[in-house]
Structure formats: C-alpha cells, structure tokens
Amino acid sequence: MVKGNDRQAGNAVLVAVVACMLLGGCTSFMGQQDKRAGTQLQPTVGNLVRGTVSFVEHSDGVQVSYNLAGLPPDSDHALQIHERGDCNATDASSAGPVFAPAAERLKPGARVAGDLGNIHADSNGVATGFLVATDVSLDGVRSVLQRAVIVHHDAIDPYAYPQRGTGAALACGVVKVQ
Structure with missing residues (x-):
C-alpha cells in the first residue's frame, strides 16, 4: 500500500x-547535437579526383573527414578551404584565395585557417581519414560554410617561408549544412 x-x-x-x-x-x-556540414568534390578539368569531405564541430575543433579517389598513387596533397564557395571555373580559380580571417592576413608567412593539412593517397589513389582543424568553425567569422574545399596537386610545406603554392586544383566542392 x-x-x-x-x-x-x-x-x-x-x-x-x-x-x-x-x-x-x-x-x-x-x-x-554536433553541427555538421559537408561537400561532394568534383574533378576540375583534366582530373579524375572525386569524393566527399565532411565537417563535424566538437568542443576541441572541427573534425574533417575525407574519402577521395582518383588521386595519383602514393602521393601527398594539400586539403584547403578557399574564400569563395564557387567551383565554376574549370581550374577552380573562382574559389579565390585560401581562407584567412582578416587578422591572419596581416601576418606574413603565418599558417592560415584554410590550410587544413596534407592528405596521403595510397597505392590505389585513394585517400581516407580525418584531421582536426582548430582554426575553423561551422559558424561565425571562422565558418567554412559556403566556402570551397579544394584538393591541390602538391602538399603544403609547413616549413617553407614564404609559403609556396600548392599546385593546381584537382577537385573542388562547396561546403553546405547537412
């Protein structure tokens, strides 16, 4: 009772x-709930690279996961965010320069937020993995939303000063909320 x-x-x-x-x-x-965004990368003219890049924002940074195919076997490439979400040019030049919030542009030779890092393609030309980007977000002034993700032919040399180019764009896609 x-x-x-x-x-x-x-x-x-x-x-x-x-x-x-x-x-x-x-x-x-x-x-x-974690904030999520992603893109489907399409090859630039004369290239075969395609795949997906996804972004999940956590308290310690944005996890960037990639799954790409069509890369040259056993090669390294730069993965970068560019200022404009425009992949219409045949060489992806319409995406503009690498994403760099205003303060970073004033520091010569400084690594900018859009330099996510290098990725490695295996013997089959496939690159899969993830990295954590602490300099970007999915909202605010450091947001990657509506910007372009580009896979470049060359890897980033973190020790070069001034920073050298990363070569031609192999694939491009615009980041959108998922």
Whole structure:
C-alpha cells in the first residue's frame, strides 16, 4: 500500500524532472547535437579526383573527414578551404584565395585557417581519414560554410617561408549544412 506522503514525494520528483527538461531544453536531456556540414568534390578539368569531405564541430575543433579517389598513387596533397564557395571555373580559380580571417592576413608567412593539412593517397589513389582543424568553425567569422574545399596537386610545406603554392586544383566542392 502506498502512503500519501510517498505518492506526493514521487509526484514532486516527477514534476521536478519534467520542469528540468522543459527549462533546460532537450539538449541537456539528450546531449548536445554536433553541427555538421559537408561537400561532394568534383574533378576540375583534366582530373579524375572525386569524393566527399565532411565537417563535424566538437568542443576541441572541427573534425574533417575525407574519402577521395582518383588521386595519383602514393602521393601527398594539400586539403584547403578557399574564400569563395564557387567551383565554376574549370581550374577552380573562382574559389579565390585560401581562407584567412582578416587578422591572419596581416601576418606574413603565418599558417592560415584554410590550410587544413596534407592528405596521403595510397597505392590505389585513394585517400581516407580525418584531421582536426582548430582554426575553423561551422559558424561565425571562422565558418567554412559556403566556402570551397579544394584538393591541390602538391602538399603544403609547413616549413617553407614564404609559403609556396600548392599546385593546381584537382577537385573542388562547396561546403553546405547537412
């Protein structure tokens, strides 16, 4: 037999849990949802590279996952974010320069946010993996949304000063919310 005080206590706990859920929102109950974006890369003229690049924002940075095919076997390539989300030019030059928020542009030789790093293609010309980019986000001034992702022919040399070019664009895609 349930006594009146026990029932009241149980009801009070239930009311407190429901109120917490309503006041705190669903994210505190179910966990916060990660922001996601991605792109389908298409080859530039004369190239065969295609694949996907996805972005998931976490508290420690943006996880950038890539799955690309059609690269030269056993080769390294730069993966970069460019200023404009425009891959219409046959060589992807319409994407503009590498993404660099205003303050980074003032520092000669500094690594810019759009330099995500190098990727490696295996003996079959396939590159899969991920990296964590701490200098970009999926909102605000460092957002990669509506910008172009380009896979370049050459790898980035992190020790070169001034930084050298990364070669021709092999593939390009515009980052969109998923």
